[in-house]
Amino acid sequence: MISLEHISQSIHETLSASLNATLVLLIEMAIAGVLVISLFAVLGLVLVFMERKVSAYMQIRLGPNRVGYKGFAQTAADTLKLLIKEGLTPDGADKFLFNLAPLLVIIVAMLIMAPIAFTKGFQLWDINIGVLYVSAVSSVGVIGILMAGWASNNKYSLLGAMRSGAQIVSYELSAGLSVLTIVILVGSLSINDIIASQQNGWWIFKGHIPVLISFVIFVIAVTAETNRAPFDLAEAESELTAGFHTEYSGMRFALFFLAEYVNIFIVCAIGATLFFGGWMPFHIGSWEAFNHVMDFIPGIVWFFAKVFALIFLIMWFRWTFPRLRIDQLLNLEWKYLLPIAMFNLLLTTVMAITGFYIK
Amino acid sequence: MFIVDYIKTVYNSVTSLLKGMRMTGYYFFNHKEIITQQYPDVKQELPERFRGEVVMLHDEKNEHRCTGCTACELACPNATIKIVTKQELQPDGKKKKALDTFVYHLELCTMCNLCIVACPTDAIKMAQTFEHSVFDRNQLTKKLNAPGSKLMEGVE
Numbered sequence: 001m002i003s004l005e006h007i008s009q010s011i012h013e014t015l016s017a018s019l020n021a022t023l024v025l026l027i028e029m030a031i032a033g034v035l036v037i038s039l040f041a042v043l044g045l046v047l048v049f050m051e052r053k054v055s056a057y058m059q060i061r062l063g064p065n066r067v068g069y070k071g072f073a074q075t076a077a078d079t080l081k082l083l084i085k086e087g088l089t090p091d092g093a094d095k096f097l098f099n100l101a102p103l104l105v106i107i108v109a110m111l112i113m114a115p116i117a118f119t120k121g122f123q124l125w126d127i128n129i130g131v132l133y134v135s136a137v138s139s140v141g142v143i144g145i146l147m148a149g150w151a152s153n154n155k156y157s158l159l160g161a162m163r164s165g166a167q168i169v170s171y172e173l174s175a176g177l178s179v180l181t182i183v184i185l186v187g188s189l190s191i192n193d194i195i196a197s198q199q200n201g202w203w204i205f206k207g208h209i210p211v212l213i214s215f216v217i218f219v220i221a222v223t224a225e226t227n228r229a230p231f232d233l234a235e236a237e238s239e240l241t242a243g244f245h246t247e248y249s250g251m252r253f254a255l256f257f258l259a260e261y262v263n264i265f266i267v268c269a270i271g272a273t274l275f276f277g278g279w280m281p282f283h284i285g286s287w288e289a290f291n292h293v294m295d296f297i298p299g300i301v302w303f304f305a306k307v308f309a310l311i312f313l314i315m316w317f318r319w320t321f322p323r324l325r326i327d328q329l330l331n332l333e334w335k336y337l338l339p340i341a342m343f344n345l346l347l348t349t350v351m352a353i354t355g356f357y358i359k
Numbered sequence: 360m361f362i363v364d365y366i367k368t369v370y371n372s373v374t375s376l377l378k379g380m381r382m383t384g385y386y387f388f389n390h391k392e393i394i395t396q397q398y399p400d401v402k403q404e405l406p407e408r409f410r411g412e413v414v415m416l417h418d419e420k421n422e423h424r425c426t427g428c429t430a431c432e433l434a435c436p437n438a439t440i441k442i443v444t445k446q447e448l449q450p451d452g453k454k455k456k457a458l459d460t461f462v463y464h465l466e467l468c469t470m471c472n473l474c475i476v477a478c479p480t481d482a483i484k485m486a487q488t489f490e491h492s493v494f495d496r497n498q499l500t501k502k503l504n505a506p507g508s509k510l511m512e513g514v515e
Binding site: 062317 | 369380383384392395
């Protein structure tokens with residue numbers, strides 16, 4: 001059966017046969033870069049369209065349905081519009097930081113893409129501290145947001161950026177703690193080890209109550225980390241016009257927009273990897289026949305199905321829940337999520353030591 | 360007790376959020392009743408009393424009911440209507456005032472309906488049309504009486 005692993009390996013072998021190792025590495029890096037950038041572009045188009053359609057369906061509307069077949073070309077048309085728009089830099093802004101901020105945000109989003117395993121053996125960078133790397137790099141994104149807010153020389157932007165800083169710093173804790181529960185159960189930080197440990201069932205089933213709790217905490221925390229409603233205080237249209245990207249226009253605005261959606265994809269990919277087995281098909285214990293049937297569906301399909309299911313969940317949150325105030329937001333984190341996450345971590349540790357989970 | 364209250368708060372908030380998600384989820388998966396009106400394709404049936412613009416009624420013989428009494432012009436609060444009258448020769452040799460042009464400035468009209476109320480012969484009424492946008496403002500100044508039309512028999 002043809003698989004992405006075979007394709008990538010055969011490309012590597014063909015290149016190695018004729019070129020020296022450094023050149024092969026460079027070419028492979030270039031291919032990977034092109035793939036990541038095209039994935040970004042496609043994700044931006046697909047997710048924005050999906051968001052608009054989902055929101056429309058939830059609000060008993062139709063959503064975009066004019067451009068292209070059933071409106072599928074709507075986001076492409078929007079992107080084209082943003083490309084030809086003027087990228088304005090305000091006079092009072094710090095020009096260098098103002099122009100750097102969107103690039104920083106998008107580069108951070110690209111960096112987190114590195115350790116994500118799309119299917120068996122199809123991964124940019126297999127590091128043994130994949131989970132740690134992701135949680136470390138994802139916090140760098142807030143610097144881009146703070147930079148954008150501060151360089152704009154606009155009180156709304158600054159307020160939005162400061163809120164975003166407070167929010168991400170707070171929610172990083174419970175996101176980290178909920179990720180740790182899986183790390184404790186697996187005993188490894190490597191993304192590949194985590195996926196391999198779910199060979200006989202996903203952690204959400206194997207780890208029952210503690211993992212379920214940590215999954216709920218993880219979803220809440222990453223919704224906050226990606227600055228999405230009901231935690232979109234960094235943007236808060238009704239209060240701060242557009243928060244940190246008030247002053248941005250044209251392609252720089254589009255980069256922030258793209259980064260938001262790519263970040264959603266990435267956190268959902270991490271969530272799918274940790275709790276739903278990444279590309280691992282749906283396996284039940286030792287039911288050989290059933291597992292074999294499930295293996296016929298390729299890993300990449302499983303991966304994207306899980307990721308998009310999680311993205312749908314997060315979109316569902318956005319179009320249902322009212323926005324929190326900043327004090328309520330921090331209350332939720334420090335008074336509810338963090339204590340529950342810590343208690344849950346203790347519970348998981350006890351469970352891992354006593355072996356009270358489905359092996 | 361503190362712990363009981365804490366758990367109760369968590370439970371209540373989670374259930375209320377789930378209730379909301381059930382509602383939106385129901386709408387998402389039961390996409391039948393849609394409130395969007397697909398305007399240019401499907402035009403909505405407007406109510407009888409919708410006021411779009413003033414029109415003059417003509418029958419099949421190209422006759423209207425306007426006597427040129429200028430009651431509507433006087434009733435209009437912002438000079439939307441201008442009636443030009445002429446002296447028409449009657450068959451018995453007498454001259455009689457009759458309507459020449461009913462000038463209607465749509466750009467000034469507020470659709471207040473006062474002219475229709477004022478009209479003693481029910482010559483004008485409000486139409487349901489509302490797509491009035493034009494590129495030239497002069498096109499909004501309309502002549503309401505059709506060319507060659509005359510007063511209906513028996514309308515005084």
